[in-house]
Amino acid sequence: xxxxxxxxxxxxxxxxxxxxxxxxxxxxxxxxxxxxxxxxxxxxxxxxxxxxxxxxxxxxxxxxxxxxxxxxxxxxxxxxxxxxxxxxxxxxxxxxxxxxxxxxxxxxxxxxxxxxxxxxxxxxxxxxxxxxxxxxxxxxxxxxxxxxxxxxxxxxxxxxxxxxxxxxxxxxxxxxxxxxxxxxxxxxxxxxxxxxxxxxxxxxxxxxxxxxxxxxxxxxxxxxxxxxxxxxxxxxxxxxxxxxxxxxxxxxxxxxxxxxxxxxxxxxxxxxxxxxxxxxxxxxxxxxxxxxxxxxxxxxxxxxxxxxxxxxxxxxxxxxxxxxxxxxxxxxxxxxxxxxxxxxxxxxxxxxxxxxxxxxxxxxxxxxxxxxxxxxxxxxxxxxxxxxxxxxxxxxxxxxxxxxxxxxxxxxxxxxxxxxxxxxxxxxxxxxxxxxxxxxxxxxxxxxxxxxxxxxxxxxxxxxxxxxxxxxxxxxxxxxxxxxxxxxxxxxxxxxxxxxxxxxxxxxxxxxxxxxxxxxxxxxxxxxxxxxxxxxxxxxxxxxxxxxxxxxxxxxxxxxxxxxxxxxxxxxxxxxxxxxxxxxxxxxxxxxxxxxxxxxxxxxxxxxxxxxxxxxxxxxxxxxxxxxxxxxxxxxxxxxxxxxxxxxxxxxxxxxxxxxxxxxxxxxxxxxxxxxxxxxxxxxxxxxxxxxxxxxxxxxx
Numbered sequence: 001x002x003x004x005x006x007x008x009x010x011x012x013x014x015x016x017x018x019x020x021x022x023x024x025x026x027x028x029x030x031x032x033x034x035x036x037x038x039x040x041x042x043x044x045x046x047x048x049x050x051x052x053x054x055x056x057x058x059x060x061x062x063x064x065x066x067x068x069x070x071x072x073x074x075x076x077x078x079x080x081x082x083x084x085x086x087x088x089x090x091x092x093x094x095x096x097x098x099x100x101x102x103x104x105x106x107x108x109x110x111x112x113x114x115x116x117x118x119x120x121x122x123x124x125x126x127x128x129x130x131x132x133x134x135x136x137x138x139x140x141x142x143x144x145x146x147x148x149x150x151x152x153x154x155x156x157x158x159x160x161x162x163x164x165x166x167x168x169x170x171x172x173x174x175x176x177x178x179x180x181x182x183x184x185x186x187x188x189x190x191x192x193x194x195x196x197x198x199x200x201x202x203x204x205x206x207x208x209x210x211x212x213x214x215x216x217x218x219x220x221x222x223x224x225x226x227x228x229x230x231x232x233x234x235x236x237x238x239x240x241x242x243x244x245x246x247x248x249x250x251x252x253x254x255x256x257x258x259x260x261x262x263x264x265x266x267x268x269x270x271x272x273x274x275x276x277x278x279x280x281x282x283x284x285x286x287x288x289x290x291x292x293x294x295x296x297x298x299x300x301x302x303x304x305x306x307x308x309x310x311x312x313x314x315x316x317x318x319x320x321x322x323x324x325x326x327x328x329x330x331x332x333x334x335x336x337x338x339x340x341x342x343x344x345x346x347x348x349x350x351x352x353x354x355x356x357x358x359x360x361x362x363x364x365x366x367x368x369x370x371x372x373x374x375x376x377x378x379x380x381x382x383x384x385x386x387x388x389x390x391x392x393x394x395x396x397x398x399x400x401x402x403x404x405x406x407x408x409x410x411x412x413x414x415x416x417x418x419x420x421x422x423x424x425x426x427x428x429x430x431x432x433x434x435x436x437x438x439x440x441x442x443x444x445x446x447x448x449x450x451x452x453x454x455x456x457x458x459x460x461x462x463x464x465x466x467x468x469x470x471x472x473x474x475x476x477x478x479x480x481x482x483x484x485x486x487x488x489x490x491x492x493x494x495x496x497x498x499x500x501x502x503x504x505x506x507x508x509x510x511x512x513x514x515x516x517x518x519x520x521x522x523x524x525x526x527x528x529x530x531x532x533x534x535x536x537x538x539x540x541x542x543x544x545x546x547x548x549x550x551x552x553x554x555x556x557x558x559x560x561x562x563x564x565x566x567x568x569x570x571x572x573x574x575x576x577x578x579x580x581x582x583x584x585x586x587x588x589x590x591x592x593x594x595x596x597x598x599x600x601x602x603x604x605x606x607x608x609x610x611x612x613x614x615x616x617x618x619x620x621x622x623x624x625x626x627x628x629x630x631x632x633x634x635x636x637x638x639x640x641x642x643x644x645x646x647x648x649x650x651x652x653x654x655x656x657x658x659x660x661x662x663x664x665x666x667x668x669x670x671x672x673x674x675x676x677x678x679x680x681x682x683x684x685x686x687x688x689x690x691x692x693x694x695x696x697x698x699x700x701x
Contacts, residue, residue: 065294065363066177066178066294066435066436066437067294067363067364067365067407067408067409067435068294068295068296068297068355068360068363068364068365068407069173069178069294069295069296069297069364069365069367069432069435069436070295070296070297070298070299070351070355070364070365070366070367070407071296071297071298071299071367071368071369071428071432072299072301072348072351072366072367072368072369073128073131073184073185073298073299073300073301073368073369073370073371074301074303074304074344074368074369074370074371074402075124075185075300075301075302075303075304075305075370075371076124076304076305076306076370076371076372076373076374076375076380076382076391077303077304077341077344077370077374077382077401077402078304078337078373078374078382078383078384078390079373079374079383079384079385079387079397079400079401079402080096080100080374080382080383080384080385080386080387080521081099081100081102081304081337081338081341081374081382081383082100082102082105082106082341082402083097083100083101083102083103083105083106084102084105084106084109084110085100085402086100088521090521092520092521092522093521094325094327095322095325095327095521095522096383096385096521096522098321098322098325098327099318099322099329099334099338099522100338100341101318101321101338101341101342101345102341102342102344102345103345103349104345104346104348104349104352105344105345105348105368108348108352108366108368108404108406109368109404109406110415110416111406111410111415111416112366112404112405112406112407112410112414112415113404113405113406113410113414113415113417113418113419113476113477114403114404114417114418114419115369115403115404115405115418115419115423115476116418116419116420117400117419117420117421117422117423118369118400118401118402118403118423118424118425119399119400119401119422119423119424119425119494119496119502120137120369120370120371120372120373120399120401120425121137121371121372121399121425121496121497122372122373122391122392122393122394122398122399122497123143123144123372123391123392123539124144124185124187124211124305124371124372125141125143125144125145125160125161125187125188125211126138126140126141126142126143126144127371127372127425128185128186128187128188128300128371129141129161129162129188129189130424130425130426131169131371131425131426131428131429132162132168132169132170132188132200132429133162133166133167133168133169133426133429133445133466134169134426134429134430134443134445134466134467134468135166135426135464135465135466135467135468135606136424136426136467136494136495137425137426137497138495138497138498138601138604138605138606139464139467139604139605139606140162140163140166140464140606141160141161141162141188141606142498142605142606142607144211144539145160145161145544145610146160146227146229146541146544146613147160147161147189147190147191147209147210147229147617147628148160148229148230148231148544148613148614148617148618149191149544149610149611149612149613149614150191150610150611150612150614150616150617150632151608151609151610151611152611153460153609154460154461154608154609156451156455156460156463157460157461157463157606157608157610158608158609158610158611159189159190159191159192159195159610159611159632160189160190160191160195160610161187161188161189161190161191161195162188162189162195162200163448163463163608164192164194164195165447165448165450165451165463166445166447166448166463167445167446167447167448168200168201169201169428169429169432169433170182170197170200170201170202170296170298171200171201172201172433172436172438172443173201173296173432173433173436174201174203174296176433176436176437176438177293177294177436178293178294178295178296178436179203179286179292179293179294179295179296180201180202180203180296180297181202181203181204181205181282181295181296181297181298182197182202182204182205182206182207182297182298182300183205183206183207183275183278183279183282183297183298183299183300184206184207184208184275184298184299184300184301184302185207185208185211185212185300185301185302185305186205186207186208186209186300187209187210187211188200189209190209190210190628190629190630191614191617191630191631191632192630192632192633192634193246193630193633193634193637195630196209196239196241196629196630197241198241198246202241202298203242203243204240204241204242204243204282205239205240205241205242206239206240206241206249206274206275206278207238207239207275207300208220208237208238208239208302208628209237209239209628209629210224210225210237210628211224211225211226211305212224212225212226212302212305212306212307213225213236213237213238213271213302214257214271214307214309215270215271215272215302215307215309215310216257216259216260216269216270216271216309217236217255217257218236218237218238218249218254218255218257218271219233219235219236219237220233220235220236220237220628221233223306223307224306224307226306226537226539226540226541227540227541227542227544228541228542228543228676229543229544229613230543230613230614230615230617230618230660230663230664230669231613231617231618231621231628231660232660232663234618234621234626234656235621235626235627235628236248236249236255236626236627236628237627237628238254238255238627239627239628239629244639245639246637246638246639247624247625247627247629247638247639247640248624248625248626248627248629250625253268253269254269254274255269256269257269260309262311263312263313264311264313265311265313266311266313267311270309270311271302272301272302272303272343272344272347275299275301275302275347276346276347276350276351279297279299279347279350279351279354280350280351280354282295282297283295283297283351283354283355283358283360284354284358286358286360287358287359287360294363294436295360296432299347299351301344301347303340303341303343303344303347304337304340304341304344304374304382306375306379306380307379308333308336308337308340308379308381309340310336310339310340310343311343314339314340314342314343315335315336315339317339317342318335318338318339318342319335328696328697329696330522330525330526330695330696330697331381331524331525331526331528331529331693331694331695331696332693332694332695332696333378333379333380333381333524333692333693334381334383334522334523334524334525335696336381337380337381337382348368352366355407361407361408362408363408363409364407364408364409365405365407365409365410365435366405366406366407367403367404367405367406367428367431368402368403368404368405368406369401369402369403369404369425369428370401370402370403371401371425372391372398372399372401373387373389373390373391373393373396373397373398373399373400373401374390374391374397375390375391375392375515376389376390376391376397376515376517376519376523376535376561377390377391377392377515377535377536377537377538377560378524378528378534378535378536378537378689378692378693379692379693380537381524381693383519383522383523384396384397384398384519385518385519385520385521385523386518386577386578387400387577387578387579388516388517388518388578388579388580389513389515389516389517389579390515390519391515392514392515392538392539393513393514393515393516394496394497394499394500394509394513395509395513395515395516395579396573396577396578396579397515398515399496399497399500400577403423405431405473405476405477409435409477410477411477411478413479414477414478414479417479419475419476419480421475421480421487421488421489421490421491422488422490422491422494422502422504423469423472423476423490423491424468424469424491424494426467426468427468427469427472427490428468429443429466429468430443430466430468430469430470430471430472430473431468431469431472431473431476433468434470434471434472434473434474435473439470439471440470443466443468443470444465444466445463445465445466448463448464448465449463449465451463460608461606461607461608463606464604464606469490469491471490472490475489475490486504486505486574488504491504492504493597495598495601498598498602498605499511499513499565499598500598501594501597501598501601502573503594503597504574505572505573505574505575506570506571506572506573506583506587506590506594507570507571507572507573507579508568508569508570508591508594508595508598509565509568509569509570509571509579510565510566510567510568510569510595510598511564511565511566512557512562512563512564512565513562513563513564513565514538514560514561514562515535515538515560515561516561516562516563517561518578518580524693526695526697529693529694529695530695533558533559533561534559534689535559535560535561536549536556536559536560536685536689537549538560540680542672542673542676542677543612543613543669543672543673544612544613545673547676547677547680548677548681549680549681549685550681550685551681567595568584568591568594568595569582569584570582570583570584570587570590570591570594571583613664614631614632615660615661615663615664616631616632617631618656618657618660619631619657619660619661620634622653622656622657623642624638624642625642625643
């Protein structure tokens with residue numbers, strides 16, 4: 001990776017390279033430190049580099065202008081829902097290629113470097129916390145926890161999301177002189193002001209806290225979050241932070257869901273329209289500032305997470321594209337998902353156009369990734385073909401996600417290439433800091449290290465150090481591993497979850513894995529809906545406690561398409577990316593070695609007691625105008641203004657707070673949870689399933 005950095009300096013920074021050559025002339029011993037062909041003009045990289053040569057390269061790289069960094073993070077994007085991942089000449093293949101309409105994303109990847117082995121976590125929040133902190137998911141947040149969670153006994157890690165004393169990537173970049181902005185889905189904590197994007201170093205933020213909200217009404221309802229929280233899902237989840245305001249978004253037009261019926265091309269209250277406009281505004285405003293600091297902007301899409309809300313114009317356009325080729329959708333969920341991905345693609349195009357028009361593209365590093373694989377359950381409606389499985393599983397379809405780097409910073413010789421070495425979702429932290437001129441100990445988290453002695457004294461979980469790869473970005477940009485992907489200098493092994501380990505090229509998968517099917521080229525379809533085993537959702541919650549969809553475990557596993565790998569299934573994912581051939585019986589020694597390594601690593605999983613839903617968050621939501629937001633140590637956080645309330649409204653609010661406080665009593669809460677678990681499988685499940693999807697050809701439900 002250090003040699004790659006030198007090659008990158010030579011390819012992209014002519015002046016620093018000339019400085020290096022001058023230094024070499026003064027110090028002839030440097031000539032033998034690198035392969036002669038690297039120094040004399042050929043594009044080949046040297047295999048070894050002495051420390052003295054490395055230090056000179058680092059110094060030269062830092063003298064160059066630091067790039068703007070733009071991160072585009074998709075939500076629940078299926079591998080097979082991207083056009084460049086579709087091929088084949090059967091009618092189904094051709095239709096799938098038309099449905100996966102992503103010309104802007106395809107061009108972004110084609111003009112950059114695709115990270116073909118990018119591994120995230122199988123669900124949203126752990127991936128997002130890993131990206132923000134540079135820790136692998138299991139070392140920062142191992143599961144999706146409700147935003148209302150709080151444990152008073154642990155004021156560092158006793159909340160959802162990132163522990164308070166971990167330093168975020170935006171904090172690091174801000175300290176390095178970057179201007180930082182955030183838009184979209186946060187999903188990395190909310191309990192205190194320190195958990196918000198502003199608390200993590202973003203100069204401004206505009207988005208929502210939870211796994212999802214309504215694209216139209218911006219509320220955290222059950223159809224968005226898949227859960228019933230202690231506040232009974234009563235509030236808007238739409239917030240804004242900047243130099244003069246902190247609190248819920250007050251713009252009435254942004255909260256007016258009536259535009260969902262708008263037949264126009266881009267209804268103004270659609271969440272992604274608001275995020276797109278904010279993105280373009282941030283870029284244009286930054287470009288207008290003379291001698292501006294470099295920009296770090298994170299655009300965190302809601303798309304293509306449920307609920308499958310999208311402007312009707314995009315659905316109509318999807319139908320027209322298929323009809324022009326003689327095809328038609330047979331499934332409403334698949335059609336909506338296709339339309340949503342098309343909208344996402346248009347936002348990618350709008351952000352790129354803005355960067356180009358403002359002349360920022362030439363000095364921009366643009367990253368794209370999805371936080372996990374696409375969901376196969378209804379109504380998720382994604383497709384990870386040809387990979388096995390999807391979101392919530394440890395198969396490639398759940399963990400191996402669409403990812404790329406692009407922008408003017410990518411050397412011309414690298415554009416259109418694929419980087420074949422393993423990249424972990426936590427590595428974005430290291431890549432961004434490297435681009436800002438930070439490396440080595442500069443990536444360390446002093447605040448986390450300082451908190452650990454007191455945490456240890458109190459018997460609380462201590463915080464893990466930064467684990468993001470240092471120097472990987474230079475390897476990507478210089479072409480490391482292109483000829484030999486078997487070499488994995490950054491991740492010789494990578495723990496993917498508590499049940500999976502990657503030791504390239506072999507992957508260990510253990511235990512019961514949900515959503516273990518290979519879907520067809522076109523999925524979901526009417527056969528899915530007409531079959532006996534509809535794929536159920538597996539993460540429903542009431543008061544942040546799991547809610548089973550059946551009282552019969554065997555029945556539930558069938559509907560979750562579960563496969564039991566027991567102590568271990570073993571695959572060569574280089575030769576067998578579809579994970580079709582289990583090698584466990586053929587390579588018992590390797591299997592045993594990987595099982596032992598996974599067991600050792602599982603002893604270090606970060607699992608603090610994050611507590612349960614805190615009723616104080618509900619009273620705070622009422623106090624601040626009907627919004628989810630920080631409620632602990634937040635007296636000075638909200639700036640207002642809060643709209644005055646009528647006596648009738650005050651009475652209604654008081655009754656609501658009294659009701660949720662009564663519900664929060666342990667006996668009442670436990671009784672309500674028990675009732676939900678008893679009644680839902682028999683009375684609530686089937687009507688809910690019936691609302692998820694429908695056939696469009698008249699032969700299904």
